[in-house]
Structures are given as C-alpha cells and as structure tokens.
Amino acid sequence: xxxxxxxxxxxxxxxxxxxxxxxxxxxxxxxxxxxxxxxxxxxxxxxxxxxxxxxxxxxxxxxxxxxxxxxxxxxxxxxxxxxxxxxxxxxxxxxxxxxxxxxxxxxxxxxxxxxxxxxxxxxxxxxxxxxxxxxxxxxxxxxxxxxxxxxxxxxxxxxxxxxxxxxxxxxxxxxxxxxxxxxxxxxxxxxxxxxxxxxxxxxxxxxxxxxxxxxxxxxxxxxxxxxxxxxxxxxxxxxxxxxxxxxxxxxxxxxxxxxx
Amino acid sequence: xxxxxxxxxxxxxxxxxxxxxxxxxxxxxxxxxxxxxxxxxxxxxxxxxxxxxxxxxxxxxxxxxxxxxxxxxxxxxxxxxxxxxxxxxxxxxxxxxxxxxxxxxxxxxxxxxxxxxxxxxxxxxxxxxxxxxxxxxxxxxxxxxxxxxxxxxxxxxxxxxxxxxxxxxxxxxxxxxxxxxxxxxxxxxxxxxxxxxxxxxxxxxxxxxxxxx
Numbered sequence: 489x490x491x492x493x494x495x496x497x498x499x500x501x502x503x504x505x506x507x508x509x510x511x512x513x514x515x516x517x518x519x520x521x522x523x524x525x526x527x528x529x530x531x532x533x534x535x536x537x538x539x540x541x542x543x544x545x546x547x548x549x550x551x552x553x554x555x556x557x558x559x560x561x562x563x564x565x566x567x568x569x570x571x572x573x574x575x576x577x578x579x580x581x582x583x584x585x586x587x588x589x590x591x592x593x594x595x596x597x598x599x600x601x602x603x604x605x606x607x608x609x610x611x612x613x614x615x616x617x618x619x620x621x622x623x624x625x626x627x628x629x630x631x632x633x634x635x636x637x638x639x640x641x642x643x644x645x646x647x648x649x650x651x652x653x654x655x656x657x658x659x660x661x662x663x664x665x666x667x668x669x670x671x672x673x674x675x676x677x678x679x680x681x682x683x684x685x686x687x688x689x690x691x692x693x694x695x696x697x698x699x700x701x702x703x704x705x706x707x708x709x710x711x712x713x714x715x716x717x718x719x720x721x722x723x724x725x726x727x728x729x730x731x732x733x734x735x736x737x738x739x740x741x742x743x744x745x746x747x748x
Numbered sequence: 749x750x751x752x753x754x755x756x757x758x759x760x761x762x763x764x765x766x767x768x769x770x771x772x773x774x775x776x777x778x779x780x781x782x783x784x785x786x787x788x789x790x791x792x793x794x795x796x797x798x799x800x801x802x803x804x805x806x807x808x809x810x811x812x813x814x815x816x817x818x819x820x821x822x823x824x825x826x827x828x829x830x831x832x833x834x835x836x837x838x839x840x841x842x843x844x845x846x847x848x849x850x851x852x853x854x855x856x857x858x859x860x861x862x863x864x865x866x867x868x869x870x871x872x873x874x875x876x877x878x879x880x881x882x883x884x885x886x887x888x889x890x891x892x893x894x895x896x897x898x899x900x901x902x903x904x905x906x907x908x909x910x911x912x913x914x915x916x917x918x919x920x921x922x923x924x925x926x927x928x929x930x931x932x933x934x935x936x937x938x939x940x941x942x943x944x945x946x947x948x949x950x951x952x953x954x955x956x957x958x959x960x961x
Contacts, residue, residue, distance in 0.1 A: 522899060522901050525895075525899060525901065526901070526905065526906075526909075529906075529909050529910075529913075530909070532913060533909065533912065533913055533916070536913060536916040536917065536920065537916065539920065540916055540919060540920050540923065543920060543923055543924060543931070544923060546931075547923065547924075547926070547927050547931055548927075554802075554804075554808070554812055555812055555813075555816075556811075556812055556919070557812075557815055557816065557915050557916045557918075557919030557920070558916065558919075560816065560912045560915050560916060561912055561913070561915075561916045563908070563912060564908060564909040564912035564913060567904075567905045567908050567909060568905055568909045570905065571901075571903070571905035571906075571909075574905075575901075
C-alpha cells in the first residue's frame with residue numbers, strides 16, 4: 489500500500505491548483521491587492537515544494553532527503569504568509585507583547601525538538617526563523633482582530649506547554665512510555681485541529697468579523713504545520729489533509745474580504 | 749580536469765575589450781554577460797567546496813547544493829544593479845537575461861570541454877535544457893522583482909520568496925534529469941515550455957509598461 493502515502497500530497501496539489509486559479513482571479517479583481525499577491529506567492533511555493541517532494545520520493549525512494557530545495561520553498565511560503573498578515577496589520581501599537589514573546593519561545597522549543605529528532609541543525613534553525621516570522625505576525629493579527637477570548641488564549645498557552653513537555657519527556661523515558669507520550673501528543677494536536685476548524689467555520693457562519701476569519705484560518709494553517717512537524721505516520725497524514733483544508737479556508741477568507 | 753579560470757579569461761578578454769567600442773544597452777548587456785560568466789565560476793568554486801565539505805557525490809551535489817548556490821550567485825549581481833544603478837524595468841530585465849545567458853554559456857563551455865561535443869543530440873539537449881533553464885529562472889525572478897517594485901512590495905519577504913522559487917524550479921529540473929527515463933524527458937522539456945510562457949508574460953508586461961509611459 490505504498491501508493492496511499494502519496495494521497496495527502498496529491499490531495500494538497502489539487503487543492504493548491506484550485507486555490508492558485510481562484511487567487512489569480514482575485515488579483516485580476518484588484519491588481520494592487522498586496523495580500524493576494526503574497527498569498528499566491530506562498531501557495532506557488534507550497535505547490536513547488538509538494539511537486540519536488542513527490543518527484544524525489546518517486547525517483548529516490550527509501551533515501552533520506554538532505555538539505556533540499558523543498559525546505560527552502562516551505563520557508564518562502566511561511567515568510568510570504570507572514571507578509572500577508574503583516575500587510576493587514578494596521579496599528580502595530582496593539583499590545584500583543586506576551587503573545588509575541590510566547591510565540592518566539594514556542595518556536596525555539598520546537599526547533600530544539602526538531603534538532604533532537606533529526607540532528608539537522610541548519611535547516612531546523614532556518615525553518616524556525618521562517619515559522620517564527622509567520623507566528624509573530626499571526627499573534628499580533630489574532631490579538632488585533634480579537635479572534636480569541638482570554639480563556640482561549642490561556643488554554644492555547646497551556647496546550648502548547650503540554651505539547652512541548654510531552655515531546656521532551658519522550659527522550660527521558662523508556663520506549664513503551666515514550667510511545668504513550670507520542671500518542672498523547674498526537675491526540676492533543678488532533679484535538680487542536682478539530683477546535684480550530686470548528687472555530688473557523690463558526691466565524692465564517694457569523695460573518696461579522698472579516699479580520700477574525702483571516703486570523704483563524706491562518707491559525708489553523710500554523711497549527712496544522714506544527715502538527716505535521718511534530719508527528720509521524722497517520723497523525724502526519726491527517727495533519728497534511730487539515731493543512732490542505734486550511735489553505736482553502738485562508739483563500740476563501742481573503743477572497744471574501746477582497747470581494748466585499 | 750579543466751582550468752576553468754583560464755577558460756573564463758580566454759572568453760572574457762575579447763568581450764571586455766569590445767566594451768570600449770560599444771555603447772548604451774549593448775555595452776550593459778555584454779558587461780552583465782561577462783559578470784554572469786564570473787558568477788558561474790564563483791558558484792563552481794563554492795559548490796566544489798561544499799561538495800568536499802559535505803562528502804556528497806557529484807550527482808547529489810547537483811541535486812541538492814548547486815541550485816541553491818547558483819541561484820544565490822545569480823541573485824547577487826541583480827541586487828547590485830538594483831541598489832547601485834536602479835535601472836528601469838526593461839533594462840533590469842535585459843541585465844538579468846544577460847547574467848543568465850553568461851552563466852549558462854560558461855557552464856556549457858566547461859561541460860563541453862570536460863565531456864566532449866561529439867553527440868549533436870546531446871549538445872542540443874544541453875543547450876536547450878540547461879542553457880535555457882538558467883535564463884528562465886533568472887528571467888522569472890526579474891519579472892517578479894519588477895512586479896514587486898511596481899506594487900511597492902519589494903521587501904525582504906519578496907526577495908526571499910522570489911529567489912527560493914527560482915531555487916526550487918532549478919532543483920526540480922536537476923532532480924528530474926538526474927535519473928534516465930521519463931523523468932529526464934519531463935525535465936528537458938520543462939525549461940523551453942516555461943521560457944515560452946515567460947515570453948508571453950514578458951511581452952504583456954512590456955506592452956503594459958509602454959502604455960503606462
């Protein structure tokens with residue numbers, strides 16, 4: 489059943505092609521829409537990354553990819569998506585200091601875990617910078633758009649700390665307990681994905697706060713990426729499908745704003 | 749083993765001397781062409797060093813390291829032009845194409861001297877695929893830069909995003925042609941097809957630019 493592993497990537501490629509076609513139409517609607525331009529750029533980067541990964545796996549199966557171009561494309565997509573949010577943040581004066589600091593610490597902890605798992609210092613640190621750029625602006629955007637309540641912010645912080653703690657524990661306990669921690673991490677990440685999907689859908693249904701729609705769709709994407717980087721096997725594939733869904737939701741939220 | 753520096757000197761000297769007797773855009777084109785050849789040599793040095801430092805095979809190096817190094821080396825003179833000369837859109841695109849053409853010409857020269865030029869079909873593939881690929885990647889990057897400047901979004905994310913897409917395109921080509929068979933045919937066809945698409949886009953942008961002026 490080797491072919492089934494390609495299914496999430498193939499689904500994502502189809503979603504990306506649909507989104508690129510729609511986003512190009514969005515640019516034609518408003519040629520000077522900076523958000524749409526950076527968004528298309530990010531999506532093209534993700535598409536190239538997926539095609540590269542697919543070609544690599546078909547041409548060189550069973551060989552671990554060293555420092556490769558698809559990682560550069562992922563960095564480009566994070567930076568471009570960060571630029572989409574940055575161009576939407578009007579007043580930088582919004583007090584999101586705590587959230588910004590927390591996002592940087594969370595990314596640093598993630599980078600430490602990635603390095604411990606893979607031993608690939610350079611690419612993990614660079615990925616951390618790019619993802620950190622996206623999360624930094626996402627925090628400001630979430631705060632500015634008032635997308636999350638105080639309780640939700642607190643829950644998010646506790647969940648993030650729990651994730652890092654559970655993943656760290658896997659290095660210090662025996663194999664059977666480590667796999668239990670892995671399962672717990674996977675379940676937490678999956679629950680987070682379900683929560684963000686519900687939150688985005690509810691915000692779409694309400695339709696009163698366009699900025700919150702964008703914020704939450706981008707938050708779902710960031711969460712799915714974090715989940716992909718933290719998990720393996722079935723949890724990874726599920727997170728990739730959620731990531732494809734989040735890409736479509738980001739597109740729809742931006743399209744709704746552009747077309748009023 | 750070939751002496752790449754000597755080959756560069758041999759090709760570049762007549763071109764540099766010709767700069768004294770030519771003017772305007774032709775002079776800029778030839779200068780950028782020579783610069784492109786120089787960047788190719790520098791990229792070969794850096795790739796060679798990284799190849800030894802990482803212990804990768806030549807094939808792995810061409811798939812993983814060369815696209816990153818070569819696209820970065822082509823980006824450097826482009827950034828230099830933007831910062832120092834601030835050329836207009838059409839001149840900038842012309843300079844970018846000249847860098848790409850110089851880069852691929854020098855790479856082809858070295859390749860032919862190493863591997864021979866007996867097989868005409870192989871030489872045609874080399875010229876149409878690799879040669880065109882370097883022009884395509886840098887042309888796409890220059891069109892993106894021109895667009896970003898026009899929309900006033902020429903910033904670090906725009907530069908990083910643009911160059912990384914050029915790198916992935918280049919890496920995808922190198923990956924596809926690294927194995928014989930269908931994948932290599934797809935790889936060989938990719939640059940001319942994209943060149944055709946970029947030609948259409950370039951014509952459209954040029955017309956827009958003229959109508960704006």
